[in-house]
Amino acid sequence: xxxxxxxxxxxxxxxxxxxxxxxxxxxxxxxxxxxxxxxxxxxxxxxxxxxxxxxxxxxxxxxxxxxxxxxxxxxxxxxxxxxxxxxxxxxxxxxxxxxxxxxxxxxxxxxxxxxxxxxxxxxxxxxxxxxxxxxxxxxxxxxxxxxxxxxxxxxxxxxxxxxxxxxxxxxxxxxxxxxxxxxxxxxxxxxxxxxxxxxxxxxxxxxxxxxxxxxxxxxxxxxxxxxxxxxxxxxxxxxxxxxxxxxxxxxxxxxxxxxxxxxxxxxxxxxxxxxxxxxxxxxxxxxxxxxxxxxxxxxxxxxxxxxxxxxxxxxxxxxxxxxxxxxxxxxxxxxxxxxxxxxxxxxxxxxxxxxxxxxxxxxxxxxxxxxx
Amino acid sequence: xxxxxxxxxxxxxxxxxxxxxxxxxxxxxxxxxxxxxxxxxxxxxxxxxxxxxxxxxxxxxxxxxxxxxxxxxxxxxxxxxxxxxxxxxxxxxxxxxxxxxxxxxxxxxxxxxxxxxxxxxxxxxxxxxxxxxxxxxxxxxxxxxxxxxxxxxxxxxxxxxxxxxxxxxxxxxxxxxxxxxxxxxxxxxxxxxxxxxxxxxxxxxxxxxxxxxxxxxxxxxxxxxxxxxxxxxxxxxxxxxxxxxxxxxxxxxxxxxxxxxxxxxxxxxxxxxxxxxxxxxxxxxxxxxxxxxxxxxxxxxxxxxxxxxxxxxxxxxxxxxxxxxxxxxxxxxxxxxxxxxxxxxxxxxxxxxxxxxxxxxxxxxxxxxxxxxxxxxxxxxxxxxxxxxxxxxxxxxxxxxxxxxxxxxxxxxxxxxxxxxxxxxxxxxxxxxxxxxxxxxxxxxxxxxxxxxxxxxxxxxxxxxxxxxxxxxxxxxxxxxxxxxxxxxxxxxxxxxxxxxxxxxxxxxxxxxxxxxxxxxxxxxxxxxxxxxxxxxxxxxxxxxxxxxxxxxxxxxxxxxxxxxxxxxxxxxxxxxxxxxxxxxxxxxxxxxxxxxxxxxxxxxxxxxxx
Numbered sequence: 001x002x003x004x005x006x007x008x009x010x011x012x013x014x015x016x017x018x019x020x021x022x023x024x025x026x027x028x029x030x031x032x033x034x035x036x037x038x039x040x041x042x043x044x045x046x047x048x049x050x051x052x053x054x055x056x057x058x059x060x061x062x063x064x065x066x067x068x069x070x071x072x073x074x075x076x077x078x079x080x081x082x083x084x085x086x087x088x089x090x091x092x093x094x095x096x097x098x099x100x101x102x103x104x105x106x107x108x109x110x111x112x113x114x115x116x117x118x119x120x121x122x123x124x125x126x127x128x129x130x131x132x133x134x135x136x137x138x139x140x141x142x143x144x145x146x147x148x149x150x151x152x153x154x155x156x157x158x159x160x161x162x163x164x165x166x167x168x169x170x171x172x173x174x175x176x177x178x179x180x181x182x183x184x185x186x187x188x189x190x191x192x193x194x195x196x197x198x199x200x201x202x203x204x205x206x207x208x209x210x211x212x213x214x215x216x217x218x219x220x221x222x223x224x225x226x227x228x229x230x231x232x233x234x235x236x237x238x239x240x241x242x243x244x245x246x247x248x249x250x251x252x253x254x255x256x257x258x259x260x261x262x263x264x265x266x267x268x269x270x271x272x273x274x275x276x277x278x279x280x281x282x283x284x285x286x287x288x289x290x291x292x293x294x295x296x297x298x299x300x301x302x303x304x305x306x307x308x309x310x311x312x313x314x315x316x317x318x319x320x321x322x323x324x325x326x327x328x329x330x331x332x333x334x335x336x337x338x339x340x341x342x343x344x345x346x347x348x349x350x351x352x353x354x355x356x357x358x359x360x361x362x363x364x365x366x367x368x369x370x371x372x
Numbered sequence: 373x374x375x376x377x378x379x380x381x382x383x384x385x386x387x388x389x390x391x392x393x394x395x396x397x398x399x400x401x402x403x404x405x406x407x408x409x410x411x412x413x414x415x416x417x418x419x420x421x422x423x424x425x426x427x428x429x430x431x432x433x434x435x436x437x438x439x440x441x442x443x444x445x446x447x448x449x450x451x452x453x454x455x456x457x458x459x460x461x462x463x464x465x466x467x468x469x470x471x472x473x474x475x476x477x478x479x480x481x482x483x484x485x486x487x488x489x490x491x492x493x494x495x496x497x498x499x500x501x502x503x504x505x506x507x508x509x510x511x512x513x514x515x516x517x518x519x520x521x522x523x524x525x526x527x528x529x530x531x532x533x534x535x536x537x538x539x540x541x542x543x544x545x546x547x548x549x550x551x552x553x554x555x556x557x558x559x560x561x562x563x564x565x566x567x568x569x570x571x572x573x574x575x576x577x578x579x580x581x582x583x584x585x586x587x588x589x590x591x592x593x594x595x596x597x598x599x600x601x602x603x604x605x606x607x608x609x610x611x612x613x614x615x616x617x618x619x620x621x622x623x624x625x626x627x628x629x630x631x632x633x634x635x636x637x638x639x640x641x642x643x644x645x646x647x648x649x650x651x652x653x654x655x656x657x658x659x660x661x662x663x664x665x666x667x668x669x670x671x672x673x674x675x676x677x678x679x680x681x682x683x684x685x686x687x688x689x690x691x692x693x694x695x696x697x698x699x700x701x702x703x704x705x706x707x708x709x710x711x712x713x714x715x716x717x718x719x720x721x722x723x724x725x726x727x728x729x730x731x732x733x734x735x736x737x738x739x740x741x742x743x744x745x746x747x748x749x750x751x752x753x754x755x756x757x758x759x760x761x762x763x764x765x766x767x768x769x770x771x772x773x774x775x776x777x778x779x780x781x782x783x784x785x786x787x788x789x790x791x792x793x794x795x796x797x798x799x800x801x802x803x804x805x806x807x808x809x810x811x812x813x814x815x816x817x818x819x820x821x822x823x824x825x826x827x828x829x830x831x832x833x834x835x836x837x838x839x840x841x842x843x844x845x846x847x848x849x850x851x852x853x854x855x856x857x858x859x860x861x862x863x864x865x866x867x868x869x870x871x872x873x874x875x876x877x878x879x880x881x882x883x884x885x886x887x888x889x890x891x892x893x894x895x896x897x898x899x900x901x902x903x904x905x906x907x908x909x910x911x912x913x914x915x916x917x918x919x920x921x922x923x924x925x926x927x928x929x930x931x932x933x934x935x936x937x938x939x940x941x942x943x944x945x946x947x948x949x950x951x952x953x954x955x956x957x958x959x960x961x962x963x964x965x966x967x968x969x970x971x972x973x974x975x976x977x978x979x980x981x982x983x
Contacts (some may be wrong), residue, residue, distance in 0.1 A: 050649035057589050132697065142578050157574045197577065201613035204573050222675050248566065252611040263697060271698050274707055277717040279684030282691035289694045303690050304679040322616035325651045349667050349675045356666040369660055 005061030006070065008050060013076040019107040022101065037099050044092050052088040054080045055136070080106070083113045086136040093130030102131050142197065146190045148180040149209065156205035156237070163244035169273055171234065171284065180235035181209065182216045182226065193265035198327060198356040202255045203243065203318045211321075212237040214312035214354075216218040219352035231280055235287035236309045242270030242288060257328055262293040300343040311346045311354060331358060332369040383449075390427040391453060393475070394437055396421030400624035402486040409485055418481040418488075425484075429477040434549060436474040439465040464491045470504040470518045474541055479515035509533045514546070517553050521877050522752045532567055532856040539568075547590040558605050562612070569614035580617070588621025603648045607648045619648075647912025689729040690719060696736015699752060700743040707748050711755045718762050733759060738784035756785060757792040786820045793820065794827045798834075798842045814842060818849035826851045832858045832874075837867035844870060848877030856885045863893050863901075872904050879908035887912055891920040903939040918949035925955050929963055938970055945974030953978055 011032075018032040044049045044063070056118065059077040060066070064303040066073035068283040079087065083106060090099070105113065105122050128207045145153075153178040181191060195213050200206040208299055215236035219229040243251045243266045253259075254266045270288035287309040290302040294310035302310070321327035329337070335358060337343055338351045362368040392402060400417040407413045421842035436447035439462040443454025454462070466557050467469060468491060490498065490507050498504050505518035514534050531550050538546040551561070591602050603622075609615040611901075682690070695710060702710065714733060721729040743751040778784075785793040794817065799812030821827055829848070831843035833910050844862050847855050859881075875893065878886035888914065893905040902924065909917045927938045941959065944952040953975065960971035 018418060057585070142581075144578075145576050150574070153574045199577060201616070203613055203753060206625075223407070223677065224671055226677060268698060268701055271694060272702060272710075275695065275698075275710060275713060275715055277688055277691045277695060279687050282687050286690050286694055288945070289697065291902060303687065304684050305674075305682070322613050323620040326616055330658050332661045336659060336662045339662055347675070349671045352664060352667045353675075354638075355664040357500065359661055359664070370658055 005064045005066060008039050008043055009052075009059070009061055009066060009070070009076055010072045011036040012052070013072040013079070015103045016076070016079060016107045018306045019103055024104050024107075031202075033100055033103055040090055040094075040099065048091065049088045052076075052085075053082070054086055056081055059098045074354035075302070080134075082110045083119060084110075084135045085119055085133055087132075087134040089132045089134075091130045094128070095130070096266070098128045098131050100129050101126050101131070112127070121326070126231045132318060142199075145194055148183075148187070149191060149194045152181060152209040152212075154176050156208040159208075159241065160205070160244040163241060163273065168223075169238070169241070171274075174234050174237050175230060177214075178212055178230055178237050181213045182229055189266075189361070189364050189366060192364070192368075194359045196331065196361070196366060196368050198331075200320055201322050202320055203251055203255075207316060207320065208237050208240060211239060211309065211312045211316045214316060215308050217259060217357045218308050218312060218350060218353055222350075223358045231283050232305050232308060235248060235283040235305055236268070236312055237311055238274060238284045239288050239291050239309050240266060241273055242268065242272070245273065256292075256295065256299075256314060259292055260296065261278075262296045264292055265302065266295065266306035267292055294346070295344045299347055307347055307350060310344070311350050314344060314346075315354065330369060377710040386428075386432055386448060387432065387446070387453075389424075390435055390437075390448075393421070393428040393435055394444055394446075394458055394461070395455070396424035397475075398457045400484060401461050401464065402457060402490060404430050404485075404488050404492060409489055415481070416487070417482050422479065422481045425479055429475065429479075434474055434476045436472060438462075439470045440471075441466075461491070467497055468493075468504055469500050470688035472518070474517040474553065476515040476517065476546060479838075483508075483513045483515050484515045488592050498715050505531075515539065517549065531564060532571070534569060535564070536571060539586045543584050544586065544590050547587060551587075553589065558608075561602075562603060562609055565609075565614045565618065566612065566817055569612075569617065573613075581621075583785045584614075584617040585621045588618055591618070591622070610648055616749050635724055663684040683723070685729065688717065688721075689726070689732050692729055692736060694733065696739060697739035699736060704748055704751070707751055711751060712827070715755065715758060715762070718759055722762055730759075734781040734784060738781075738787060742787065749770060758784060760792055760796045776850050782816060782820060782950075783927070789819075790824065790827055795831065798828075798831055798839045799836075799847075801838075801842045810842070814845055814849065815843075817846045819931065821846060822850055825852055825855055829855075829858050832862045832870075833865065835866075837865070837869050838871045839944075840865055840867065841873045843847045844873045844877055848873075848880055851881070856883070858879070858888065859886070860892075862891045863889060863905075868900060868904075871901055875904055875908040879912040882914070884914070884916070887914045887917050890919060894920055894924055899933055903936045906936065906939040910946035913946065915947050918944060918947050918952045921947070923954045925959065930959060930967070931964070934967060937967060941967065941970040945970075945977040948978050948981065950978070 015029070015036040018026065018029040019290040023027050024033075047062065051107065055076055056077075059067055059070075059073045059122075061073075085106065088102075090102075094102075102119075102123060105116075105119055105126070108116075109314050113119055113122070115123075117137060120135060123131060123133055155173065159169070159174065189311070191213055194206075194210045214232045216229045216233040219232050224232070243254060244282060246269065248256065248265055250265065254264050267289050271285055274285040274288055276282045276285050283303075283305050286303050287306045290306035291310040291313050294302045295314055296305050299307045300308070315331070315338075316332060318328050319331050334343075335355050338346060339355060360367050375657075383767075396417075400414065400421045401413050403417040425435065432448075438445045438447075440452055443451045443452040444458055444462050466472065473487075479933050482492065486508055490511075498507060504520070508516060508922055510517060510533075514537055517531075517534070531553060535547065535550045538550060551564075568587075572580050575583075606615045606619050625859050640681075640956070646721055692714065695714060699710060716739075718730065718733055721733070734756075737756045739753055741749055741756060744752060782793055782797065797813050797817045801817070802812045826845055828843045828847050832847065834840040834843065840862065844859065847858060859874045859878050863871050864877070865874070871893070875890055880890050887909065890905045890909045894902050894909065896902060906921060906924070909921060920942050921944050925944075930937070937959075941956065944956060956971045956975050956978065960968050960975060
């Protein structure tokens with residue numbers, strides 16, 4: 001017969017409660033520790049270890065999530081999290097003394113556990129073998145978005161929605177948004193902080209905003225004047241607008257990491273949407289149609305603006321992802337590879353400017369590459 | 373046995389509680405028929421219904437009832453329940469395409485009021501509002517869930533607003549209930565998550581993470597087999613952004629349990645699901661930024677120069693080039709607009725003398741015309757023709773100096789619109805004031821139309837003499853016996869330029885047909901043309917022509933048509949045909965000074981022997 005997670009949880013919580021209330025020598029506490037030990041031994045007969053995974057939101061015992069309304073699970077969860085316990089693992093090596101010690105230690109008040117250097121250290125000092133306690137992973141709060149960044153995200157989403165409805169593109173509005181993405185000094189640093197987060201998908205609104213920002217930073221690094229930077233930013237902001245004309249399922253296959261065509265469908269759609277045959281106003285059309293050509297075939301026949309947009313797009317797309325495991329590369333690794341001539345053949349000077357602006361952002365205090 | 377009795381009693385108690393709850397709702401529905409919503413009687417009935425529902429949900433969770441022809445069926449037993457009060461409610465639910473209603477824990481009197489009020493609306497009104505679910509959602513009802521049939525909204529669509537609200541409130545039980553209501557239908561669930569994701573994607577990042585965390589935990593709390601099914605769905609949707617967000621909120625350690633939950637053949641699938649979920653939790657690669665020297669000022673200057681080199685005109689050319697790439701892949705409607713835009717650009721480019729732009733336009737059009745096979749090809753060809761008419765002059769003068777390589781615009785134009793290409797080149801070559809231009813145009817046309825003399829035939833009779841003349845010239849360059857009928861016709865052209873050109877070409881051919889054609893012209897009553905024919909007969913050099921020349925010479929008194937006879941005498945001298953000697957001697961002895969001298973010279977050449 002298997003030992004249920006509920007049984008283990010009940011036994012652990014009862015032991016902690018009894019020892020906390022009456023002290024470890026009390027017969028009731030002794031009895032509860034014996035029950036706990038018995039439950040653990042029974043579970044260890046079926047599995048190599050007994051494990052509790054705890055967070056403020058759940059309690060998982062032996063890989064099974066306890067229901068939120070479990071009578072013992074909820075208080076045990078609170079008890080352990082308040083003492084900085086995220087994982088408690090007991091193996092067959094743990095003897096009765098070790099079990100008694102961990103119960104004694106975890107039944108202390110949270111302040112006492114913390115004052116003793118944490119449950120993990122305390123167990124080690126006590127020479128306990130076969131029981132391991134791990135604290136919670138340190139998570140840092142995400143930096144708050146600036147109003148400009150949020151407004152740009154909303155504009156990108158609204159633009160995409162209007163194209164999906166079949167409305168005309170409001171390029172004038174895009175220009176107003178893009179102008180706010182080309183600041184200098186502290187405002188630029190705040191935008192960099194958002195752009196380097198990387199926790200979005202290529203199909204999400206931040207992609208357009210970030211590519212526009214990166215392209216304009218590249219232009220700034222090259223020494224281009226503001227009107228040229230803004231033109232470039234508008235083109236970059238709109239480079240993937242053709243996606244909005246595709247069915248959702250088709251967009252998934254048009255991400256930069258999967259596209260092999262120099263003129264994928266979204267580039268064609270963007271070309272039609274942005275169709276304009278008149279000098280600088282044609283830049284969005286040209287960049288939208290050429291950015292994949294630059295990535296796939298190289299920059300030889302593309303306009304310089306397309307080359308800059310393509311580089312910004314490639315770097316943005318290849319380093320973003322809703323979760324870390326889905327990001328093909330990090331910013332540092334990707335730039336290193338591009339400098340070494342690996343990947344698409346962007347103009348060397350553009351890549352070096354990119355590296356320089358990233359280093360410059362890092363020097364201003366932006367965490368371009370997350371610290372491990 | 374006692375256990376069975378206890379279970380039976382519990383079942384009876386549950387049924388009784390459910391019966392009271394639905395009777396309460398049905399009574400409120402009936403009361404509202406008699407009194408307005410805010411009347412004390414109605415409020416009292418709604419309060420009673422809420423209390424009865426509270427009593428049920430406190431002990432048994434949410435209550436789902438389905439209206440059937442036999443009455444209401446509760447979600448925990450199969451036998452329907454009906455009485456006169458409840459029957460009324462059941463009929464109203466069925467009539468409004470809302471056979472199943474779920475009352476969640478915590479439903480309020482106001483929400484019940486909205487529900488029973490909505491049931492009093494006509495089916496048409498409900499349909500216009502997007503269904504009963506949408507109507508209640510718009511009214512802020514969150515604790516009464518409707519499962520519609522044959523509604524206008526896709527399944528799950530009316531769950532979006534309640535789900536968003538529940539997620540914002542962090543109400544795990546409501547989130548779970550809504551997700552359950554979406555059903556086991558994977559497509560519905562996927563669409564719901566997708567739409568949900570798009571609604572929250574512009575919110576602050578932390579708010580997005582919190583929302584997915586709330587949903588992730590609600591899913592994690594589900595029991596098998598639901599949990600495993602949802603995990604499998606996430607893995608199948610692994611490309612979707614929402615799937616990654618959702619899975620990242622899933623406790624990683626749970627992934628292992630999925631393997632054990634799956635049994636038998638499903639174990640491999642369970643392992644795959646767990647593997648993908650673990651991938652989501654993999655740490656992102658983290659390599660430090662490289663140390664690199666920034667570009668030198670000279671490098672930067674070079675890059676800036678490269679950017680500046682792309683001026684307005686060059687960008688327009690590039691845009692035209694890209695538009696050319698679009699033409700073969702777009703639909704007819706889009707094509708019309710694109711061509712109109714291109715035409716406008718061509719007009720400007722012609723005005724500005726923008727040769728690269730015009731070349732790009734020509735390349736794009738001809739490329740599209742070659743690759744298209746349907747009606748769109750005709751539209752593109754028509755545009756090629758307009759393009760040639762609008763801008764060919766500019767293109768022409770600048771490109772004639774280039775060798776006609778395969779990329780030459782006229783080479784390409786010839787492939788898709790040969791008739792028009794020939795016409796435009798003929799017209800442009802017609803200006804006698806620019807002889808160099810004309811010569812180059814004819815050279816180009818002769819090259820392009822080699823083996824395609826048929827293209828020039830219609831123009832050989834064109835009323836515009838310069839067009840007809842140039843067509844004949846090119847025909848002469850192309851060569852070929854089959855063109856004689858055209859040349860014969862051209863020799864009858866009203867314009868002397870054309871007739872003369874045709875005779876010259878005929879003489880260059882040198883065939884007996886050509887000779888006969890020239891001989892025919894010689895007999896026409898037009899002295900100037902006859903003189904030309906005589907000249908070219910002489911140049912042609914066939915002695916057989918001497919007979920007709922002699923006939924002309926002797927056909928009228930010697931003092932008449934002196935100019936014609938001079939040319940005839942000279943031609944006879946060139947031909948050196950012995951049978952013409954008598955006629956020449958006659959002229960030499962009888963005629964006036966000029967003709968006599970010409971005849972003597974011709975006789976002298978005759979004595980030199982055959983040419």
